[in-house]
Amino acid sequence: MERSRIAVAGASGLIGGALVRSLAADGHEVVRLVRRAPRGPDEVRWDPERGRVDAAGLTGCEVVVNLAAAGVGDRRWTPEYKRVLRDSRVLGTAALAEAVASLPEPPRVFLNGSAIGFYGDTGERVVDEDAPPGDGFLAGLCVEWEEAAAPAEEAGVRTVFLRTGLVVARGGGAWGRLFPLFRAGLGGRLGDGRQYWSYIALHDEVAAIRHLIDREDLSGPFNLTAPQPLTNREITAAMGRVLHRPAVCAVPAGVLRVALGEMAGDVLGSQRVVPRRLLESGFRFAFPGIEEAIRAA
Numbered sequence: 609m610e611r612s613r614i615a616v617a618g619a620s621g622l623i624g625g626a627l628v629r630s631l632a633a634d635g636h637e638v639v640r641l642v643r644r645a646p647r648g649p650d651e652v653r654w655d656p657e658r659g660r661v662d663a664a665g666l667t668g669c670e671v672v673v674n675l676a677a678a679g680v681g682d683r684r685w686t687p688e689y690k691r692v693l694r695d696s697r698v699l700g701t702a703a704l705a706e707a708v709a710s711l712p713e714p715p716r717v718f719l720n721g722s723a724i725g726f727y728g729d730t731g732e733r734v735v736d737e738d739a740p741p742g743d744g745f746l747a748g749l750c751v752e753w754e755e756a757a758a759p760a761e762e763a764g765v766r767t768v769f770l771r772t773g774l775v776v777a778r779g780g781g782a783w784g785r786l787f788p789l790f791r792a793g794l795g796g797r798l799g800d801g802r803q804y805w806s807y808i809a810l811h812d813e814v815a816a817i818r819h820l821i822d823r824e825d826l827s828g829p830f831n832l833t834a835p836q837p838l839t840n841r842e843i844t845a846a847m848g849r850v851l852h853r854p855a856v857c858a859v860p861a862g863v864l865r866v867a868l869g870e871m872a873g874d875v876l877g878s879q880r881v882v883p884r885r886l887l888e889s890g891f892r893f894a895f896p897g898i899e900e901a902i903r904a905a
Contacts, residue, residue, distance in 0.1 A: 609636075609818075609821065609822045611634075611635045611636055611637070612636050612637070612669075612670040612671060613636075613637045613639065613668050613669045613670060613671075614631055614636050614637065614638055614639065614669060614670065614671040614672075614673065614821075615638075615639040615640075615641060615652065615665075615666055615669045615671070615672045615673070615715075616628055616631075616638060616639070616640055616641065616672075616673045616675065617641040617654070617656075617672075617673070617674045617675060617676040617700065617704060618641075618674065618675030618676035618677065618721070619638075619640040619641070619675075620640075621675055621676070621677075621780070622775060622777055622779060622780035622781050622784075622810070623675050623721075623772070623775065623810070623813055623814070623817075624673075624675040624676075626777075626810055626813070626814050627673065627675070627814050627817055627818075628640070630814050630818065631818075637650070638650065639651065639652055639665065639666070639669060640652070641653075641654045641661070641676070641704075642654070643655060643656075646665075651665075652665030652666060653665070654700075654703065654704070655703075656676060656695075656696065656699055656700030656703050656704070657695050657696070657699050657700070658699075658703075659699060659702065659703040659706075660703065661703050661704055661706075661707035663707040663710050663711060666707060666708065666711060666715070667711065667713075668713075669715050670715050670716050670717075671715055671716065671717050671719070671821050672704065672708055672715045672717075672718050672719070673719045673817065673821075674700065674701055674704050674718070674719065674720045674721055675721045675770075676696065676700050676721070677693075677696050677697045677700070677721055678692050678693050678696040678697075680693060680723075680725075680746070681781075681782065681785075684869050685745070685869055690745065693749060694749055694752065697721070697749065697752070697753040697756075698749075698752045698753055698756045699756075701720055701753060701756035701757055702756040702757075702759070704718075705718065705720075705756060705757045705758065705759040705760040705761075706759045708759070708760045708763065708765055709759040709760055709762065709763035709765070714760075714763055714764070714765050715765060716765070716766060716824070717765065717766045717767070717768065717820075717821060717824075718757065718760040718765045718766070718767045718768070719767075719768045719770060719817065719820060719821065720753070720754065720757045720760075720767065720768070720769055720770065721753070721770050721772070722750050722753055722754050722769045722770055722771045722772070722829070723746070723750055723771055723772055723773075724771050724772065724773045724806055724831060724833060724879050724881045725746030725747060725749070725750050725879075726741050726742070726746075726747055726750035726751065726754075726771055726829075727739050727741065727742045727747065727879060727881060728741065728742015728743045728744050728746070728747040728877070728879075729742060729743075729744070729877035729878055729879070730742070730804070730878060730879055730880050730881070731878050731880070732804070732878065732880060733880060734837075734880050734881075734882055735879075735880065735881055735882070736831065736881075736882050736883075736884035736885070737771070737828070737829045737830065737831055737884060737885050738884075750771075754769050754829070757769070766824070766826075766827045767827055767828075768820050768826065768827055768828065768829075768830060769828065769829040769830065770816075770817060770820070770830065770832055771829055771830060771831045771832060771881075772808065772813065772832045772833075773805075773806035773807050773808050773831070773832060773833035773834075773837075773879075773881060774805055774806065774807045774808070775807070775808055775809075775810050775813055776807050776808065776809050776810065776895075776898075776901040776902060776904070776905050777809075777810035777905050778905045783905060786847065787851075787905070790847045790848065790851050790853050790855065791851055791853060792853075793853045793854055793857075794857050795844060795847055795848065795851075795853065795854075795855045795857060796844060796855050796856055796857035796858040796859065797840050797841045797844045797855075797858045797859075798840050798858075798859050798876065799840070799859070799876045800841075801839060801840045801841030801844060801858070802839055802840070802841065802878070803839065803840050803876055803877060803878035803879075804837045804838065804839055804840075804878045804879055804880040805837065805838060805839070805840055805843055805879070806831075806833040806834070806837040806879050806880065806881040806882075807833065807834055807837070807838075807843070807898065807901060808832050808833050808834050808901070809834070809893075809894070809895035809900070809901035809904050809905065810904075810905065811894055811895060811904055812832075812834070812893050812894055812895055812896075812901075813832055815891075815894065816830070816832050816883075816886060816891055817832075819886075819889070819891050823889060826885075826889055828885075829885075830883070830885050830886050831881050831882065831883040831884070831885070831886065832883065832886065833881050833882065833883050834883075834893060834895075834896050834897075834898075834901065835882060835883060835887065835893065835896050836896065836897075837879070837880045837881060837882065838898055842898070843898055846898045846899050846902060847902060849899065850899055850902045850903055851902075
């Protein structure tokens with residue numbers, strides 16, 4: 609891709625930060641959306657919950673990437689925090705999509721965050737992008753999240769939904785919590801360990817996003833997950849092997865339900881999601897296997 613002006617919301621997050629570093633290293637002009645007063649020409653102010661975006665600051669951006677969202681696992685799912693999770697995704701996406709649509713010269717592509725939570729609990733059933741949404745809070749949230757991008761689509765902007773799995777990275781997300789536990793010898797399966805986890809190395813996540821930016825013929829939902837989902841039991845064993853630590857401290861399902869409340873249903877749920885459309889588009893994973901992904905992290 610030729611050097612471009614690219615706006616990124618959620619630039620301080622795990623994926624957004626890695627994406628910004630990758631784009632900047634290749635000479636792209638990266639504009640970060642921030643909630644405070646901008647400190648330079650590379651920042652644009654927005655207030656996602658109030659639906660406010662300085663659309664003028666997006667002028668000249670060929671690409672807009674929205675990765676802003678409150679962390680699903682950061683707090684217990686009280687009614688108040690569920691509202692935070694929804695507002696940070698739905699209201700922020702709607703505000704940014706409307707700003708994109710209002711520009712005299714809109715960007716050529718709008719990439720919006722989403723998650724494999726869209727599919728709900730799939731058990732042992734393999735699902736790709738053609739599968740319908742599942743049941744539960746996260747599935748409904750993902751549906752609303754994607755629907756909020758409608759203004760950009762209706763304005764004729766190529767729109768891509770990044771249905772991301774569990775990102776294997778040292779610095780954040782689920783694995784950011786797992787690594788310290790396993791290093792301390794306290795790692796182990798969750799529940800019976802038979803639930804499928806669809807993961808992706810952070811390097812491949814960023815590479816996939818850049819692939820979707822570059823390909824003008826690609827739009828709609830894409831599963832950003834490694835090709836072969838594994839069970840929690842298999843992933844636990846791989847963590848133990850790579851980190852040379854025992855992985856025998858299983859957490860019973862009942863304990864998780866007490867500790868996590870409603871969120872436990874998704875931790876114990878199974879999502880066997882495959883990246884069919886990404887593979888069909890010619891994307892190649894650098895770290896497709898779980899041990900490779902863990903070592904890369």
